[in-house]
Amino acid sequence: MEENSDTIWKDGRFGKSREISYYYDQKGQYDKKVEFREDTVKVLVEQHWDVINDRIEEARQKVLTGKASPIVFYMEKTLADPITVSMMSGISLWRVKWHFKPSVFKRLNEKTLKKYADGFNISVEQLKKIQ
């Protein structure tokens, strides 16, 4: 019920929960085992999150230097792409891309901002400036 904030590499394990997997042994028998996730998968997840974090950081720099609007930052932060943002907010794709410009974003009315904020699940004030 309360938010689970355990990251998956706590104690080098994948969260607190074990997962089931089926396997095949050389004698031709199938069986299943319950275990914590293996390190191979952890490497992949870490690498993936490295790439994602780099992208978020890059987006943050762009926004701070005035090269992109905060929508770009929140898009990267929620792991979305322009199509997903368009579907989340209900604004057409070309308009979403148009709003990536900071100068255009400044002129947006409250109604449109509210749509974006609802899509990203944040308030309009949070949308206007990034932390």
Place this chain on the structure above:
Amino acid sequence: MIIDFKHNHSGHCESGATSNLIRHYGLEISEPMAFGIGGGLFFCYFPFIKAQEAPMFAFRTLAGKIFRHATERIGADTVMIKKFKDPVKAMAELDRNIENGIPTGVQVGTFHLKYFPPEYRLHFNFHNVVVFGRENGVYHIGEPVREKTQLLLREDLQKARFARGMFGPNGKMYYIRSVPKQPDMQKAIYLGIHEAVRNMLKNPVPFIGVKGLRKLAKDMKKWPVKLPEDKARFYLIQFVRSAEEFGTGGAAFRYMYGAFLKESAELLKNDLILKASTQMGEIATLWRDLAYRSSRFIKNREESHESYTILSEILQECAAGEERIFKGLAKLNA
């Protein structure tokens, strides 16, 4: 009201939810069996549909298909409501089901499921869970990929059921009315196998099934040549992630399908299926090897042209093996 529902830990969300729901009505059916009868094995690779700027891979059929086909084939009476326009109505319908003592499967987006660790919360809209209880705005969730049942707040469940983005669930829900005591398992298994054969061999679209595997193998060879280094690397990460993460995907689905073939061979005493199950086990081991190798390449940052070529050759071998298996299974006459 909390329904007396026996939760079984499973490897894959939808086949787990399906087998748990069927078991609730008294027919013992294992998770691989539900997966196989539902014709779950699939592969597609769409180079032009981008998800997070990498091509889309899928190792399963569309959400809802496994449940629909598996229950249809064993002759169960089911209800599936595909779409709600109004979230309030959708939640009211779910509440009514729970009051009537019917455990209900719902399709959700993983982004709003608070019981997952943050690293898991991606925009993945094909997840399936069973809702089996409610008290004071808290729902009891039979989460198939977790050992224990979970709790979720009402507003989070509503958000998850109406998660927006690609292929949103739109509040889809499904439940069973009745299950026959003695279903015709032979017919169900044959139908399930023939669907997998159709998916893997006979689909005319060149991105689906064995053709898709071959196309991916060919493209993978070209990634380091055509793309900048970090992009090729990201493509590879995405491929292996979609093949290995969440305990499902390429290798895990092959193992599960092999387990299904083995179980049905023992049930029907059929040598053809038994042979296919052994072959499937070997192919699954090859898939796992593919994942291990790629993750080692990624970890040591030694992706060169040769490593992509090695992976592509393993993939070609997988494709050839799967073609052999399903050509053999196509000879089954129902």
